[in-house]
Amino acid sequence: MTFRTSRTWGNRRRRIAGVAVALTIVFAGIVLWPRARVSPGQVQPPLSDVISQMRADATPWSHHEKDASSLLADIRNHNVAAIGATYDAMLVSTRNGARYFVTDRSGDFSQSLQLQQLKSNDKPDYQMVWLPNAQLRPTPTWVVVFQVLFQSLLNLLFPILLLVGMGWYMRRDVTHGAKLLEKSPELRFDDVIGAGEAKVALKDVLAYFENPREFSRLGLRPPSVALIGGPGVGKTRLAKALAGECGANFISLTGGYFSSKWYGVGIQRVKHLWKIARARRPVILFIDEADGLGKRTDTNGGPGEAESNRIVNQILTEMDGFASNEGVVVVVATNHVDNLDEAFRRPGRIDREVHVHLPDVGDRTKIFEFYIGKLPSRAIDIDCEQLARLTTGMSPATLAAIVNQAGLVARRSGATRVTAEHLREAIKVSRIGDISGSQRSLDAEEVKRIAYHETGHALVAALLGAGVLEELTILPRGRALGFALITEQQDKQLFVESELNDKLMVLLGGRGAELLVYGEASSGAAHDLEEASRLSLDMVSRLGFNADGNLFSLAALPQHYAGPQMTEAIAQSNALLSRINAECLKLLERHRDLLEAIVEELRLKETMPGARVYELVDAYRAASASVQ
Incomplete structure (x- = not known):
């Protein structure tokens, strides 16, 4: 009986002890389960202690850095316990005991969080404090002292160095x-x-x-x-x-x-x-x-x-x-x-x-001889005097460029040496422009009109002896759809009234030929009219070659006074042009057969030397004399 009683009591004690242990485990599990579920072994200290630790030493938070998106995610998940804002970072403590920092150099992020707290009606479930003295990594004293001294020295020396640099640069600019x-x-x-x-x-x-x-x-x-x-x-x-x-x-x-x-x-x-x-x-x-x-x-x-x-x-x-x-x-x-x-x-x-004047014919001849003599490969039949006559009014620099252009023309044509033809082509390029492909866009009627126009210039020049006709062509070159190359027989500085009238008639000859044949002119005479108007205005306003004998030169008047007087000068200039134009039309009409003969040959050959035009003029004159 005694034995059974003691055994029963022992069993009861074991049962009571087991129940007590079980109850203890259950109670501990209920209390510790939220923390052990997330991060076993980590215990979050009270919130006031976390803030105190941040203020005392921010080093534990400096070992792990995250970006702002991670912090926002923790805030949305209600996992943030406290945030300490410093001058350059935000110290974050989570509810599971994790510690990290987010870089915030300008403080914009922390300010936005504070504004969000003020605007929100719901109180945030984390505490945010300002930690002005907290540092992620304590800076040694000697570093702080060095930084202060360096900043002070930089503030002192920067203006001096800037002034010295500007002075050096200006000195270099002066002695340049x-x-x-x-x-x-x-x-x-x-x-x-x-x-x-x-x-x-x-x-x-x-x-x-x-x-x-x-x-x-x-x-x-x-x-x-x-x-x-x-x-x-x-x-x-x-x-x-x-x-x-x-x-x-x-x-x-x-x-x-x-x-x-x-x-x-x-x-x-x-x-x-x-x-x-x-x-x-x-x-x-x-x-x-x-x-x-x-x-x-x-x-x-x-x-x-x-x-x-x-x-x-x-x-x-x-x-x-x-x-x-x-x-x-x-x-x-x-x-x-x-x-x-x-x-x-x-x-x-x-x-x-x-x-320093432009070179005359003799000087241009010597200049051509000088530059052509430098060419390693050239023809021996180059006539420098003819080249000089073709380049009236050109400067020595232009003549040197012409010789160089002749070399380019020779290279383009595959020639092994520079010839007179290459030099003449270079002069045309300098005076008028290079050969263009504009003839491809001209129809037959336009080419025929251009032939009459250019023949009008050439024929008037040949009949009056106004300059020397070197070449006549209907091949476009530069901006010109065709041209009559007329040069001066010699360099002249003085011109009499009759010579200037002949120049005007040559300028109007192309337009006159169009009027004679077609009854109306084209836009191709625009440049001719511009040159003729400029020359005629000088004749009546500066040179005294006007119909009413007015000798006063408008060049003597200040520009603001010349305006009213210019109206009369323009009227006299227009009268002069009308008179010259009428004489030009009469001249072309008297030589209509000769005009047609030159145009017919020009359309076949596209380019005629001036000598051929003079031959036709001489033959026409001889035939006219024999008839009389």
């Missing part, structure tokens, strides 16, 4: 002309073809460099020279030849050299240039395109014009250096002398204005 200094050129006056007047004028400068003591003994100074002429006439080449003849150094620059984007640099350039020139005496200081300096004006245009005025004033001051400028001769070149300041052109600064 010294490399233009050359040794004495090897070019001589004999190497420059033509420009006889300019060479004579420059002989005084040459005499000064050859014997400066004689000039000093007489109290003289070397003349400063302005070379005036169109583009390509050889002004720069003359200046180099002068320096070569004198054995002087040569500084070459343009009028635009003194302009700069930095205010005040232009004046410093002027001073530096004259300093270099005085240090390299004897020297020729050549300023090409001097009209780029401009004229002094009032300063109503702003600081730009004021700077330009100061540059011109400084140049004038340097040119007035007198004794300090001994051995420095200024030579300027310009196409537009009227654009130079009047004080710049006065005697004492620019003593002499030398006009």
